[in-house]
Amino acid sequence: MAEPPDRPATRVPFFTPGPRVLMRLALIGAVLAILCSAFAWTAGWLPPRRLTQTGMIDALRAVDGRHRGFRSNHAKGVCVTGWFEGNGQASRLSTASVLRAGRSPVVGRFALAGGMPFQADAPAKVRSMALRIMPPDGQEWRMGLNDIPVFVARTAQEFHDLLLATRPDPTTGKPDPARVGPFMATHPNTARAAAQVAKRSITSGFADDTYRSLDAFRFIDADGVVVPVRWAMVPLAPVQAPAARIEANTLFDGLIAALRQGPLQWRLMISIGTVSDPTSDPTVAWPADRDQVDAGTLTLNRAESEDNGPCTGITYDPTILPVGIAASDDPILPARSSAYMRSFVIRSGETKPPSAVSPASIGPGGQP
Amino acid sequence: MTVPATMPVIRFSVLARVLHWLMAIMILGMLFIGVFMAATVGPAYNTLLSLHRPMGILILALALVRLGNRLLVPPPPLPDSLPALQRAAALGSHILLYALMIAMPLVGWGMLSAGGYPVVFCKGVHLPPILPHDPALFALLRHVHTWLGLTLFAVIVIHLGAALLHALILRDGVFPAMASARAGRRDPEPVQGDNRH
Ligand code: HEM
Numbered sequence: 001m002a003e004p005p006d007r008p009a010t011r012v013p014f015f016t017p018g019p020r021v022l023m024r025l026a027l028i029g030a031v032l033a034i035l036c037s038a039f040a041w042t043a044g045w046l047p048p049r050r051l052t053q054t055g056m057i058d059a060l061r062a063v064d065g066r067h068r069g070f071r072s073n074h075a076k077g078v079c080v081t082g083w084f085e086g087n088g089q090a091s092r093l094s095t096a097s098v099l100r101a102g103r104s105p106v107v108g109r110f111a112l113a114g115g116m117p118f119q120a121d122a123p124a125k126v127r128s129m130a131l132r133i134m135p136p137d138g139q140e141w142r143m144g145l146n147d148i149p150v151f152v153a154r155t156a157q158e159f160h161d162l163l164l165a166t167r168p169d170p171t172t173g174k175p176d177p178a179r180v181g182p183f184m185a186t187h188p189n190t191a192r193a194a195a196q197v198a199k200r201s202i203t204s205g206f207a208d209d210t211y212r213s214l215d216a217f218r219f220i221d222a223d224g225v226v227v228p229v230r231w232a233m234v235p236l237a238p239v240q241a242p243a244a245r246i247e248a249n250t251l252f253d254g255l256i257a258a259l260r261q262g263p264l265q266w267r268l269m270i271s272i273g274t275v276s277d278p279t280s281d282p283t284v285a286w287p288a289d290r291d292q293v294d295a296g297t298l299t300l301n302r303a304e305s306e307d308n309g310p311c312t313g314i315t316y317d318p319t320i321l322p323v324g325i326a327a328s329d330d331p332i333l334p335a336r337s338s339a340y341m342r343s344f345v346i347r348s349g350e351t352k353p354p355s356a357v358s359p360a361s362i363g364p365g366g367q368p
Numbered sequence: 369m370t371v372p373a374t375m376p377v378i379r380f381s382v383l384a385r386v387l388h389w390l391m392a393i394m395i396l397g398m399l400f401i402g403v404f405m406a407a408t409v410g411p412a413y414n415t416l417l418s419l420h421r422p423m424g425i426l427i428l429a430l431a432l433v434r435l436g437n438r439l440l441v442p443p444p445p446l447p448d449s450l451p452a453l454q455r456a457a458a459l460g461s462h463i464l465l466y467a468l469m470i471a472m473p474l475v476g477w478g479m480l481s482a483g484g485y486p487v488v489f490c491k492g493v494h495l496p497p498i499l500p501h502d503p504a505l506f507a508l509l510r511h512v513h514t515w516l517g518l519t520l521f522a523v524i525v526i527h528l529g530a531a532l533l534h535a536l537i538l539r540d541g542v543f544p545a546m547a548s549a550r551a552g553r554r555d556p557e558p559v560q561g562d563n564r565h
């Protein structure tokens with residue numbers, strides 16, 4: 001900046017080098033280097049490598065491949081809409097407005113577990129129901145439920161390692177027993193849970209299936225009293241045995257055909273845990289005689305393809321909960337929340353090819 | 369004792385100094401929380417995110433107050449000894465810091481809006497969406513949040529380096545202008561070693 005002409009220029013030298021100055025420069029450099037290293041360590045850029053969201057998505061891809069634009073898990077699916085009608089019976093346990101008597105609109109999604117968007121339907125594949133329940137006061141409730149009795153891992157790391165242990169061998173296309181065996185031997189919880197999943201009773205399709213939260217949550221009542229809960233969507237449709245052989249889209253076509261006949265309904269059954277029931281371990285089922293509360297009825301009356309459907313531009317993060325419901329100490333919940341966001345970010349930035357369940361297979365106007 | 373207005377302004381106003389140090393801690397904290405939670409699937413994830421959101425919104429509110437104060441109450445002039453390039457760098461980096469500390473929370477809020485997430489300020493208190501539900505925009509803003517965050521960290525490191533240079537090597541009164549605990553923007557008598565005019 002120019003000096004005013006009437007003032008003598010009394011510039012102090014900008015920089016006077018010398019040993020003292022060098023020492024101080026080194027000190028400044030050290031401060032900055034420490035700050036940057038701490039930042040890099042916090043961000044996970046330095047060893048030891050920890051399990052990150054990206055690492056989790058990579059493990060899912062190691063099993064099922066990379067499919068641009070699709071969910072990294074539960075990739076093959078269809079959107080559904082309808083409503084949830086609370087009956088007020090669970091209101092003594094939780095202040096959540098969705099549980100009071102009254103209707104809330106629902107955007108849901110049925111899917112097959114696994115990251116392959118064009119996999120063929122098969123009776124024994126894990127089926128899922130995801131729901132976004134939107135009461136008028138904006139306190140929405142999202143959930144992703146599976147039709148298995150227990151989850152197969154206790155922590156994110158365990159699930160990650162299980163995925164890698166069971167990923168298909170490139171030569172046989174099947175999991176390598178030499179990897180799976182030792183993994184199960186060292187992970188008794190997973191082995192026990194996998195056995196329970198394998199011997200579950202299998203129904204004919206999406207419509208007569210029971211879907212479970214697997215993870216534990218907390219219901220909080222008006223006095224602040226907290227109870228541990230898990231829940232299930234239990235079908236009102238009569239349960240039928242699965243067909244012996246089915247076509248590539250039989251399960252989804254069956255769901256669409258059923259919705260064409262009329263609405264499908266499920267009852268939301270809340271299991272109330274006791275102090276002895278584990279909330280932090282979704283591989284262990286709670287005893288079947290736990291108190292159950294019928295909290296209301298889910299009615300679905302319309303199917304729509306994922307392509308431009310209302311279930312595509314959101315993620316069913318199970319930690320999006322209304323006041324009156326909270327996450328438990330189950331470590332799978334934060335793992336899901338963070339991995340779902342990463343999967344959602346990745347797929348939302350990509351162009352998705354048409355889904356297996358296309359608008360054409362559903363019918364004109366999205367109305368089955 | 370009243371300080372004559374003819375004395376030079378040598379310090380930032382008390383409000384500016386309080387906001388500066390408070391926000392320095394908050395923003396650095398947010399950057400560390402941010403990069404940690406975005407790289408974890410562990411139990412801390414949801415806890416950190418529910419700290420990150422309200423703290424970010426608070427930073428936005430404080431940044432607006434601070435910007436108003438900065439425009440209304442002029443800062444002390446830089447010493448004449450500072451070469452023009454450094455002055456330009458100081459001004460440029462300060463503008464960048466203001467822009468980033470306002471943009472970061474807006475991008476965070478906007479991306480959750482575009483992703484169809486409820487923008488939870490604290491349990492039960494939701495903020496309205498500031499952008500329409502648009503997944504492609506969500507993906508874009510999520511990346512912008514990362515890159516602006518890393519830029520903010522880089523600018524803070526440079527800013528800190530420059531501040532320490534003034535404090536330890538140049539000793540030209542620039543550091544105490546922000547770091548002094550004394551009241552007021554002026555001193556009653558000229559202070560030894562101050563080379564301002
Ligand atoms: C650490 C464990 C888990 C990981 C890493 C994981 C990962 C994922 C990912 C990445 C998605 C795709 C999300 C998206 O793009 O929107 C997904 C979807 C889903 N997950 Fe998980 N998951 C885990 C555990 C579970 C558990 C325990 C359940 C069931 C209780 C579950 C049920 C679902 C359902 C139902 C969907 C599909 C949601 C939809 O239809 O959009 N997941 N999972």
Ligand code: HEM
Pocket residue numbers: 338341342395398399400401402403404405406407420421422423424425427428469472473474476477480487513514517518520
């Ligand atoms: C001064 C304000 C803020 C700063 C400095 C900041 C900084 C950061 C940083 C550095 C990251 C990590 C980015 C990465 O490594 O990819 C991050 C992630 C994130 N921030 Fe912010 N943020 C701010 C405000 C906000 C606000 C106001 C919100 C929401 C209301 C928000 C929501 C998020 C979310 C959702 C993530 C991503 C978590 C994930 O990827 O799982 N941020 N933030």
